[in-house]
Amino acid sequence: MAREAGITDRQLQHPAVVRLSRDTYLPRAVAGEPTARLAAVLLTAPPGAVVSHATAAGLWGVEIPLQVDRSGRVDLTVPLSSRSESRRDRRVHRQPLPEEDHTRRSALPVTTPARTWRDLAAVLRPPALLAVTDQLLARWVMHDELARQLQACSTGRGSARARDVLPIADPRAESPMESVLRWLVHEAGLPAPAVQYVVRDEAGAVLGRADLAWPDRRVLVEFDGDVHRERDVFVNDLRRQNRLVAAGWTVLRFTSADVLGRPADVVAEIRRALAWRDRRSRTTAGR
Structure with missing residues (x-):
C-alpha cells in the first residue's frame, strides 16, 4: 500500500x-x-x-x-x-x-x-x-x-x-479488582455478599458504604486500590472505619497484593469473620 x-x-x-x-x-x-x-x-x-x-x-x-x-x-x-x-x-x-x-x-x-x-x-x-x-x-x-x-x-x-x-x-461494582475479590468469595462457597452496601445508624444517618457486606453478620469487606493511598482518601477511610467499628461492624480491607498474592488467606480471613459473627449472634440470642 x-x-x-x-x-x-x-x-x-x-x-x-x-x-x-x-x-x-x-x-x-x-x-x-x-x-x-x-x-x-x-x-x-x-x-x-x-x-x-x-x-x-x-x-x-x-x-x-x-x-x-x-x-x-x-x-x-x-x-x-x-x-x-x-x-x-x-x-x-x-x-x-x-x-x-x-x-x-x-x-x-x-x-x-x-x-x-x-x-x-x-x-x-x-x-x-x-x-x-x-x-x-x-x-x-x-x-x-x-x-x-x-x-x-x-x-x-x-x-x-x-x-x-x-x-x-x-x-454496582465500582472497580475491576472489587469484582475479582467478589469472585474469590463466590468460588470459595461463602454466602453471597451485598454489593456497595450503605450502612446506617439507628437514626438512619449514613455511617459509610462498603464494597461487600454481610449485613446479618455485620461484616464489611473493602478493596483498597491505589486511590486509597492519597492522603485525603486515606484520612477519610480511617474516620469511616472508626465509625463503623464503633457501631459494631467488623471491617476487613484488602489490596491487590492480597487478592492476587495470597487469595487463600483473604478467603480464610473473611470466612473467620463470618463464622465469629455467626457464633456471637447465636450466643447473644441464647441469653
Missing part, C-alpha cells in the same frame, strides 16, 4: 516511521495512539475484519484486570473464508460474525458490547470475566442482552465460563 502511494523503501526506513508489521507503518508521532494503530491495522486487514475481543473491550472503555499479554496486538475477527493470519501487530480470530454482532465506534468497526463479552468468555479466566461483565452491565448492556448472546452461542469455548459468571454479575 505504501508503494502504491509512491513511498519508497528508503522513506519507510526513516526514524520518524514505525513498522507495525510487514506492510503496516505509522508515523512515530502517532504510533502510541490506540485509534491510530487500529486504523493502520484495519487498512491492511481483509474485507469484513472487525475489531474484537480485548481490543474491542478497550474501545468500549472496559478494563480487563489480570491481563498478562502486553504485546499491544490488535484483536481482529475475520470471516471464516479469510486466509488472513496473525502477525506481530494483530491477533486474528476466524469465526462467524452475524451483522447484528458488530457496529461502529470512533468510526471503527467493532463487535457489540454483548458479542465482545461472549468472545472474551472464551479467553479470560472467571475473575477477569466477572470484572468485564460488571462493567458492561454498568454502562452498555442489560443482563438479558448477555443472556441472549450466550443462548445464541451456547456451546464451544467459554460457554460454561459465561454461564458461571453471568448469574453473579452486578453493575
